[in-house]
Amino acid sequence: MKQLIACCGLDCETCDARIATINDDDVLREKTARAWSALNNAPEITAETINCMGCRAQGVKYAYCSTYCEIRKCVRAKGLGTCGECVDLEHCPIVGAIFLHNPQARENLSSSAED
8 A cells, every 4th residue: 555545545646645745735725724724724834834745654744643633543543554454444533534525545545455
């Protein structure tokens, strides 16, 4: 499985926070901060907070991903790599919210279980 697939199945490789970090792109950081602030009604998201190398990759993590993400906490507590390894995946209300907004995440986890 790709190391850049997050615990929830999102693809960190396509995440604007990771792209901005890799390219040290302050314009993309600002754009991402504005978008995420509006999406999450969270004015505390600023360009300075947009730094991440990916959920499961080595290096800096976006604060939400490293500290607050209930999905990542659950996966780590169970000693798993991703939700794709969990027997409760199909009935999990926590990761299910991700699937509603990003069906590709479910597919990413399904393909990871086959690897």
